[in-house]
Amino acid sequence: MNYYERAKELSEETVANRRYLHTNAEVGLNMPKAQAFVMGKLKEYGLEPKECGHGVTATLGKGGKVLMLRADMDALPMPEESGEPFACPSGQEAHACGHDFHAAMLLTAAKMLKENESELQGTIKFMFQPAEETFEGSKDMIENGILENPKVDAALAYHVAAGQMPVGIFMYNDNGTMMYSVDGFRIDIKGKGSHGAYPQNAIDPINIGVHIYTALEAIMAREVDPTKACVMTVGKFEGGTAANIIPDTAVIEGTIRSNDKQARELMVRRMKEAAVKTAESYGGTAEITMLSEVPPLICDPKLTDEIVGYMKEMNIPGLTPYPGISASASEDFATIAEKIPSTFIYLSAGYTDERGQYGAHNPKVQFNEDVCPIGSGCLAHCATQWLKNNN
Incomplete structure (x- = not known):
């Protein structure tokens, strides 16, 4: 089967599935509409899907090696200002990262396979x-067992990319870290409140928070190897309700990212130590909660080269490789890639006109649906070829 030609025949269906998911955007783990829609479509296509945790899985084939194809399907908790007629009407969720494409393209790949x-x-x-x-x-x-029964040998995922670039570019990394780790943290600072006129009676959590912030900056400036790519950002600092009241508590939230395992471990450990010790030195306490703990996304070189080779042999017009890509954003697929050989490839879904001026996670972002047959065709073709050459 020529999967790309078949994917073009199914393009309207892929787009319709994408638009349903886009209009009915959901966030987080609990996604009942998306889960029901995906399961219904897979059954329609002749598969036997089942729930796996809060997600959906299905298998087809006849034993042998197992390749897993992954698509995320969640949106972002933000308003949508894309101007698309199928925009999510809730005003609270938006598919501003393209995950609706991923699920729709994988559904079509499942149908073809x-x-x-x-x-x-x-x-x-x-x-x-x-x-x-x-x-x-x-x-x-x-x-909930996605990597078992049958045991998965390798995994492939695609991610669409918005922006001012033509459809057809595909970006990958077969020799290093493709995306950074992410360790989100929350520091709950406890002090002792009082009237603002009597600070001597208080243990000021805002003052403690300021010194914790400074200590975190010092870690980056004086402890992290400057040859490593590292980011520590505090994006939330809350404390107090009125100008003349010293509160009991304050909260700091931030993110740590790196392309290096040792640097990541250092920053996370020292963030915790600095927060706790700084709070203690001012008479308060600090409790750290890790909001996320995702490793760097490092693609398997051999698998990546194989998949890139399969894509090239499809002779899709305009399909252009762009190797060596690396980004300081993070990706949950890294948790899969840490456990089994995996590869992750970006597919351009941009526009070269004014529609391409906004990137992912922007409320005005628009994605080019011309990418749909490329993504669906590549998923099916690469999976078929990998199984053929690895069994």
Whole structure:
């Protein structure tokens, strides 16, 4: 089967599925509409899906090696200002990262692979994942057995990319860290409140928070190897309700990211130590909660080169490789890639006109639906070829 040509025939269906998910955007782990929609479509296509944690899985094939194809399907908790007629009407959720594309393209790939199941030389497992944006989905599905029964040998995922670039560019990294780790943290500072006129009677949690913030900056300036790519950002600092009241508590939230395992471990450890010790030195306490703990996304070089080779042999017009990509953003798929050989590839879904001026996570972002047959075709073709050459 020529999967790209078949994907073009199914393009309207792929777009319709994408638009349904877009209009009915959901966030986090609990995604009942998306879960029901995906399961319904897979059943319609002749598969036997089942719930896996808060996600959906299905398999097809005839034993042998197992390749997993993964698509996330969650949106972001933000308003949508894309101007698209199928925009989410809630005003609270928006598919501003393109995960609706991922789920729709994988659904079409599943349909094509089912049509060609007799020719498969192994097994394909599908992973439709919630909660990528909150870095909970992969762990949820791993804990519920997504990598077992049958045991997965390798995994492939695509991610669409918005911006001012033509459809057809695909970006990958076969020799290093593709995306950074992410360790989100929350520091709950406890002090002792009082009237603002009598600070001597208080243990000021805002003052403690300011010194914790300074200590975190010092870690970055004086303890982290400057040859490593590292980021520590405090994006939330809350404390107090009135100008003349010293509160009992304050809260700091932030994120730590790195492309280096040792640097990541250092920053996380020292963040915790600095927060606790600084609070103690001013008479208060600090309690740390880790909001996310995702490793760097490091793609398997051999698998990546194989998949890139399969994509090149498809002779899709305009399909152009862009190797060596690396980004300081993070990706929940890294939790899968840490456990089994995996690769992750960006597919351009941008525009070269004014529609491409906004990137992912912007309320005005628009994605080009011309990418749909490329994504669906590549998923099915690469899976078929990998099984053929690895069994």
